[in-house]
Amino acid sequence: AIVSGSLNCAKAMIIDLLTIRSDRENYYYGCDELFTRHPEVIQRLCADAPPLLPALLDGLIWRSKLAMNSQRRVNYYVKHVIQDGDGKFNKALKWLVDAQDPKIICHP
DSSP states (O other): OTTTTOHHHHHHHHHHHTOOEEOSSOEEOTHHHHHHHOTTHHHHHHHHOGGGHHHHHHHTEEEEEEEETTEEEEEEOOHHHHBOTTSSBOSHHHHHHHTTOHHHHTOO
């Protein structure tokens, strides 16, 4: 979808992949599959579709619906941004820095 320029379609696919779902037996979250199948996804987005980076980064965050003492639990799923499939330092942070977009670097 990114290659053909269908950014709305690509955004919908990213959001769908990174939505946490569950049934009675399992939880489903496509983060591992996305980064396993497309380890260069951040590089591709930085180069060809920078407006999709916030959707990807938003999908790597889970926020609890419950607030206790005015605080909310948050989980950040950034393993694939920091570490590649071989357990080495990932180039994703370098690609984000090379994009020279301070809003993306400061994204929660």
